Amino acid sequence: MSQTTTTAASPLPLGAPLPLGAPLEATLSGRTAPASAADREIKRRRVLDILDAREQDSLLLTTHTALTWYLDGSRVHISLAGDPIAAVLVDRDGDHLVTFNNEAGRMAAEELPAGVTLHSVPWYGNLHEAAAGVGRSTGTAGSAGTPLPEAEVAAELRAARQQLLPAESSRYAHLSAELAGIMTDVLSTAGPETTEFELASALAGRVVAAGAEPLVLLCNGSSRSEFRHPLATHAPLGRRAMAVVCARRDGLVANITRWVRFDAGTPEELDAEARIAAVEADIFDATVPGARLDSIFGEIKAAYVRHGFGADQWEQHHQGGPAGYAGRDPRVTAGVTDTVVLNQPFTWNPSGPGVKIEDTVQVTEAGLVVLTVDERWPTSTVNGLRRPVTLQL
Template structure:
């Protein structure tokens, strides 16, 4: 198999990437793959899913429709060689804009991408192990994620600061989508609810006006990495009872952060979050009314935390917890380190309050 030239170590920034892309950390990923191959006595690993391909290929855009199937596969051998098979009608663009330095093998668009060769293992047959390989972010990945977080949070903040009560939910969602695409990212989630629809935990936008209070939930992907955040805005004075509920929910989130410690399972973390709701004055079943989030990175939830989830928390892993209660929700994308938390989705101009030493977003008053 032809070896990759490891292009990307000194590559030019990609046209789609917004800020300049950080140097490639592909050699470290290839070392992780080598350990997986050794564990299974396999010659090669074939990657076919968007999350695994984007992870290996430095955040390359491997799909054409935002949620479509990849237009390529990548097969990695134990020496670090990478073979890319791609549809012929995509090869020139991929070579010019996404995969410089790798040799691409064209496949007619009318055919299927090739099946794995004998002796190869398939990523979909080892999903949990591939998830574990992706979990600890490498320096270049973290730099890309941090850049996306700052740019997107600031862009969302600018859109929300320009909102008006008569604006419809769909109009606000359209402005948020514009901001996401302008940042070189792809929308993955766009939820908006105005005053009359705040009881829904997943409010797909409608023609209803925002009214006195609104929520915006945004997910976006760039360089393969998915960023998630939730923001609230209101027009006029605050409701004291709502502010108190918001403050209690921030304590639930703080408990979630405290529970997310390397070596614990996701199920154990979720158990602590479940108990936190009742401890902070919410009903004992509140945690069941909406999922609580979980690890993130090359998928929005990688995986979603459930009571029996066996995946272990590792240092340097990204999380997007999203505790919620009636008309209350909080969410940011963070990295959990052994000695603390870095919030990635930070808008310096957004109002915040300090909860256990960490700045957390509050409602924007307009």
């Protein structure tokens, strides 16, 4: 197994234009790891605190969510449907990233944060076994030298990444606003004869052009409005349509749903749209620092009844939850007892027959801030917050 240590250059702010007079090679360099040294130091301290509490000396990180969070935005995938192509051992001496030999060059050049030691193994090797053996620390509990598996501290790691740090919050806000703008651009050019596949492909192209990965792309026209997770088909949009995008950039996942229609809408549709926004407003009111997620889940169920959707409506689709380095981290149920913290992102997605509302938001000292916002999209004010309405063309 080979190893190197690299130092990453300081990146430009995401989306910033290249400075005048910058050398040509800067435009051809591909990508620089976005990691903030200050944020990574805090994250390492949080993981060491977990090790202290467990009386262990090393932890093996193996999932997309944990890796992209701890590395502060590194891309550790090839296939969006596949396992990570890296594993990280965190021990008392430092951070060790292990990847396959055919990935090591790109990881070193474009994804490796400063101060992380890179190790490579043959493409046919066992990534996790190799990563478990690269550190020098020995465990003080359990078998000597055996790192703590990530699964054993899943709850602690989730708590460690709940509160976004300053550089993360900036990157997330930028991605979310860009995604909202993409939705406006694409949906405003659609028509009744546009097919679901055409709309989804236009959204996918714009997301990829923005340097992000479209993890979820859903679309239904009026003929398929009863489906709440509608994979696109060749059906035309007809008189109204819904589009859903979950896009990931630098590890962070922004989520958004928007509706468009090509007539005035029926009284029943307009009423249901107003009522689902009222359900969401009640959920937002409950999403405050210190609130437990199981208690918020109880408020969600009550809100459906309060606004005329029925007591069983929450069972027809998941309701969302904390966001960030996973689409939902986790999906909220009656069994999730995590507590809301300041600067934590959320994506709630209440839905009813033919209606749904969804944005990525963040809990801040000033209150709940909507991140997936585009000033060009029509809105109405619900409980003092501007919320998206259906775009009428």
